[in-house]
Amino acid sequence: xxxxxxxxxxxxxxxxxxxxxxxxxxxxxxxxxxxxxxxxxxxxxxxxxxxxxxxxxxxxxxxxxxxxxxxxxxxxxxxxxxxxxxxxxxxxxxxxxxxxxxxxxxxxxxxxxxxxxxxx
Amino acid sequence: xxxxxxxxxxxxxxxxxxxxxxxxxxxxxxxxxxxxxxxxxxxxxxxxxxxxxxxxxxxxxxxxxxxxxxxxxxxxxxxxxxxxxxxxxxxxxxxxxxxxxxxxxxxxxxxxxxxxxxxxxxxxxxxxxxxxxxxxxxxxxxxxxxxxxxxxxxxxxxxxxxxxxxxxxxxxxxxxxxxxxxxxxxxxxxxxxxxxxxxxxxxxxxxxxxxxxxxxxxxxxxxxxxxxxxxxxxxxxxxxxxxxxxxxxxxxxxxxxxxxxxxxxxxxxxxxxxxxxxxxxxxxxxxxxxxxxxxxxxx
Numbered sequence: 042x043x044x045x046x047x048x049x050x051x052x053x054x055x056x057x058x059x060x061x062x063x064x065x066x067x068x069x070x071x072x073x074x075x076x077x078x079x080x081x082x083x084x085x086x087x088x089x090x091x092x093x094x095x096x097x098x099x100x101x102x103x104x105x106x107x108x109x110x111x112x113x114x115x116x117x118x119x120x121x122x123x124x125x126x127x128x129x130x131x132x133x134x135x136x137x138x139x140x141x142x143x144x145x146x147x148x149x150x151x152x153x154x155x156x157x158x159x160x161x
Numbered sequence: 162x163x164x165x166x167x168x169x170x171x172x173x174x175x176x177x178x179x180x181x182x183x184x185x186x187x188x189x190x191x192x193x194x195x196x197x198x199x200x201x202x203x204x205x206x207x208x209x210x211x212x213x214x215x216x217x218x219x220x221x222x223x224x225x226x227x228x229x230x231x232x233x234x235x236x237x238x239x240x241x242x243x244x245x246x247x248x249x250x251x252x253x254x255x256x257x258x259x260x261x262x263x264x265x266x267x268x269x270x271x272x273x274x275x276x277x278x279x280x281x282x283x284x285x286x287x288x289x290x291x292x293x294x295x296x297x298x299x300x301x302x303x304x305x306x307x308x309x310x311x312x313x314x315x316x317x318x319x320x321x322x323x324x325x326x327x328x329x330x331x332x333x334x335x336x337x338x339x340x341x342x343x344x345x346x347x348x349x350x351x352x353x354x355x356x357x358x359x360x361x362x363x364x365x366x367x368x369x370x371x372x373x374x375x376x377x378x379x380x381x382x383x384x385x386x387x388x389x390x391x392x393x394x395x396x397x398x399x400x401x402x403x404x405x406x407x408x409x410x411x412x413x414x415x416x417x418x419x420x421x422x423x424x425x426x427x428x429x430x431x432x433x434x435x436x437x438x439x440x441x442x443x444x445x446x447x448x449x450x451x452x453x454x455x456x457x458x459x460x
Contacts, residue, residue, distance in 0.1 A: 092270075096322065102360035129361040134322045135288035138252050141363075141421060 061085045061119075068110045068143075070136050074152035076145030080122045082152055090116040098134035101147060107133065122149040179400050180450045181383070181394070182420035202241045202309050203441040205233055205275075208387030209407035211285060212269075213262040214251035218410035221431055225408040226269045228456055229437055234274045240439060241308065243275050246387035247283030247354060256290065257324060263298045279306075283352040283387065285318040292320035302329060305337050310444040312341045316351045318366045321350055323399030324353055325367045335375050346381040346447035353388045354404065356397050359415040364389050381447050389415070390423075391434070392453055403451060406436040432457030 049113045061160035064086055067074045080086055090099050090110045099116070102108040212224060214222045237304065250262040263286070263403055270278050281293045282302055292302045302317035313339060317392050325349045326334075345377075354368035366372070382400045390407035401416060410423040411434030427433055434459065441450035 075258055098323065100361075100363075102357075102365075106386060131361060133324065133363055133367070135252075135284045135319075135324065136322075137289065138285075140252075144420060 048056070048138065049148050053140075061087050062145045063087045063089055064148075067093050068097040068099065068132065070095065071101075071132075071143040073143070073145045075150075078145070080120070080148045080149045082145060082149055085119065085121045090117050095136060096122050096134050097132045097136055098131040099130060101128050101130040103128045104147070106130075111132070120129075122147075125151050129161050137143035170171070170453065175263075176247055179394075180306075180448055181403070186302075186440055187264070188430040194334070197331040200309055200445055201441065203439055203442050205236075205240045205243045205409060206246060206385055206438045206440060207243060207406045208246040208405040208437075209248040209390055209409060210245075211248055211407075213253065214409050216425055222342040222409055225264070225274075225432065225435060225456060228432070230272050230409050230457070232437065232454060234272070236439070239275050240278055241275075242277035243270075243273055244263050244279040244385070245270070245281065245384060246350055247281050248285045248387060248407075249280065249283065250286050251409075251416060254289065256294065259294045260298065263294060267298065277434055279313075279315070279350075281315045281350055281352065284319065285326060287324065288321040288322050288324075293320075295320075303333065309442075311346045311348055311447070312338075313444060314338075314347065314349045315451065316349060316355075316367065316372065318351055318353045318355070320324045321366060324363070326369065326372055331368070331371050331375065334372060335444075338375065338379060339378070343381060346383070346442075346444050347376070347379050348375065348442075349382065349384045351386045352382060354395075354402060355384060356395060356402060357401065358393070358395065359390065362415065362421040364415065364421075369382055371399065376400055383447075383449060385440070392436075401449075403438075405438050406434065406453065406456075408435055408437070408456065433459065 045076045064078055066088060068090055076098050081160045092112045095112060097110040098107060099110055106118055106120065126149055128147045129144060130147060132140060165223060210226050212226060248265045250259065253259050269372055272418065280299045282292060284422045296302060304318050305314045305317055314334065316326060317330065319323055321327060353366045354364055355366050355372050358364040377398060384402045386404050390410065390412035391404060392406055393404035395402040410422055414423055424434060425459050436455040439452045439454065
């Protein structure tokens, strides 16, 4: 009985939908690492952001996304890209001289047979 | 012999700028206001000095503010007031240095030969300390005043690090405007645009639409702002929004390049793209004649 329960648990954990891709980003004055994220149209992704120094923001107005990025916390935002293109993101919490340069871009491309996207 | 207003003189002399009628009823007399040329007045808008900036976008950044003061003092007639729409100083992590820059800025402004100087903060002045130093040296972050029949409102969309106005300020604005006579012209000064000019460059105010909603109920509203370091004109329904040039470095036109890095310094044309503005107000129309005054030759 215990073996059956364990097998069911493993099936639940390992079967069905594959785990969603996670992209980890670090925000620090006045950069994001990475600052370019390449995504596939329709493929869900979770972006996890942490701060290496102080409060920042992560805002992608054209995708309707924004989240606070605070030291000691992991901010998560889930995204299923529904349109291809390049979308700028930026810090929208003023963080000092250089704040205006703190940004990057999300590049969403259409499905490529056999291809895989990754964060740089 | 008829006495010409300053506006008429500027237009006849061919040195006037562009007239923007304000509101839903342009050309109509403002209810409850006496007519008369004495109601005309003008003010000067300065913006975005970033005093203390050191960088390649302007290697001569200490020149521009004194030059702007000279230009204002050389105007044939002194404006009724000068308003400075934020980013008086460039930001710093050092609180003492911030106060030092503000004190130096104040010294320069003290050389203006005008009756009144109205100051307001930009995010470089106020975001890192939530406006503590600004209030200490210059006074409140938001306020209102009346001048010759126009109600002026200074909004603070910078001291909150997220660049928002916030619930309390929206309520304050609503209550302040309730006391304004019906149909009176309203001028709003902000640092950041209240509308979404280019949100992915942070040229917006996250809750600015709430202020616009409040202002929308009033027929004659004009907004003057800074932040984007260039002349820009926009309309949300009947509300006009006018951005002023900077006094440190110009920024690119919205969306004209991938990011908002400053227009590169051109040593053969120092000061190009920088300037100030005078605004001739006719509260009876109401309308505003905007005249851009370049800091250096535009040739």
